[in-house]
Amino acid sequence: MNIIRSARFGASTLIPKNCWSVVRSISSTELTKLEVNDKTGIAVLTLNRPPVNSLNLELLTDIRNSIKDAESNKCRGLILTSSSNSVFSAGLDFLEMYQPKEERLKSFWTALQSTWMTLYGSKIPTAAAINGHAPAGGCLLATSCEYRVMLPKFTIGLNETLIGIVAPNWFMNSYLNVLPRRVAELALTQGKMFTTAEAQQVGLVDDVVNTKEEAIAKCEEFIGLFKKINPYARALTKQQFRINHLQELEQNREQDLQAFIAAITNPSTQAAMGAYLENLKKRSK
Numbered sequence: 621m622n623i624i625r626s627a628r629f630g631a632s633t634l635i636p637k638n639c640w641s642v643v644r645s646i647s648s649t650e651l652t653k654l655e656v657n658d659k660t661g662i663a664v665l666t667l668n669r670p671p672v673n674s675l676n677l678e679l680l681t682d683i684r685n686s687i688k689d690a691e692s693n694k695c696r697g698l699i700l701t702s703s704s705n706s707v708f709s710a711g712l713d714f715l716e717m718y719q720p721k722e723e724r725l726k727s728f729w730t731a732l733q734s735t736w737m738t739l740y741g742s743k744i745p746t747a748a749a750i751n752g753h754a755p756a757g758g759c760l761l762a763t764s765c766e767y768r769v770m771l772p773k774f775t776i777g778l779n780e781t782l783i784g785i786v787a788p789n790w791f792m793n794s795y796l797n798v799l800p801r802r803v804a805e806l807a808l809t810q811g812k813m814f815t816t817a818e819a820q821q822v823g824l825v826d827d828v829v830n831t832k833e834e835a836i837a838k839c840e841e842f843i844g845l846f847k848k849i850n851p852y853a854r855a856l857t858k859q860q861f862r863i864n865h866l867q868e869l870e871q872n873r874e875q876d877l878q879a880f881i882a883a884i885t886n887p888s889t890q891a892a893m894g895a896y897l898e899n900l901k902k903r904s905k
């Protein structure tokens with residue numbers, strides 16, 4: 621058995637899973653865990669930032685590093701999931717955007733841009749096992765993957781307009797890569813959160829299963845579809861589908877950053893976000 625060494629983790633840890641496979645930890649931080657199944661070569665990236673995996677600068681940085689680790693370790697595919705039983709990811713961390721410090725705000729948005737480009741443009745097959753709610757940035761992570769499977773009774777969608785903010789072009793492009801234009805426009809303008817059943821009906825998720833284990837198995841099945849396909853040909857084909865969206869952001873990163881800072885620091889956006897956060901806190905009491 622080859623032991624993969626990680627730049628971030630040193631020697632790999634072996635975790636026996638069942639008699640057929642061995643799960644090996646490639647890299648791990650306080651916020652993420654990246655494990656590869658030795659038999660299939662498929663990696664699972666688990667987001668672990670309780671209570672709701674809200675995406676702050678550190679979590680975004682770890683996600684990006686993990687995707688790169690999976691690629692550099694030549695994993696055959698990458699599955700994103702959550703350690704929570706009820707939330708895949710609550711999207712961007714409001715605490716990064718509410719009453720922000722400018723330098724941190726810049727680093728935060730720049731990290732989000734980089735993470736999105738790394739995931740959306742990844743050479744290896746990507747899949748999301750959505751084992752909980754996936755609003756806004758959580759939905760962005762899922763729609764940046766090539767395949768989605770979701771557990772029942774959760775919600776997913778880009779709800780930005782409900783918060784009084786506008787989803788940037790590249791959020792919309794990830795949506796449009798999955799949904800018909802008419803459905804995407806209606807959903808985005810309403811800030812619609814789809815139930816699992818609705819999401820499956822419009823094609824926002826590909827499959828619905830009852831447990832996280834089944835979701836991971838479905839993702840493995842999806843990634844297995846490429847077993848006999850030349851990885852180079854596959855990667856270039858995927859890239860051709862996504863290159864326009866990737867270039868659009870790459871070429872306008874600074875403009876996108878400035879638009880974000882202007883929109884977020886606008887007093888009316890801050891007021892709307894403050895009220896939304898207050899409401900969230902009341903609800904959770």
Ligand SMILES: CCCCCCCCCCCC/C=C/CC(=O)SCCNC(=O)CCNC(=O)[C@H](O)C(C)(C)COP(=O)(O)OP(=O)(O)OC[C@H]1O[C@@H](n2cnc3c(N)ncnc32)[C@H](O)[C@@H]1OP(=O)(O)O
Pocket residue numbers: 671672674706707709710711712713714715753755756757758779780783785786787788789879880883884900901902903904905
């Ligand atoms: C012309 C074009 C111009 C374009 C210009 C560009 C402009 C840029 C605009 C900016 C775009 C910014 C994009 C943002 C996208 C986002 O991702 S925003 C985040 C949106 N997320 C949400 O709305 C989710 C909110 N959360 C929930 O709905 C629920 O928490 C949940 C369904 C995910 C889970 O519910 P439950 O399990 O019941 O947990 P709670 O009790 O609600 O929460 C526990 C705990 O977590 C806190 N929390 C929840 N979400 C967040 C979050 N996103 N950030 C930070 N904190 C969060 C919640 O307040 C609770 O905290 P306490 O326990 O009360 O302390």
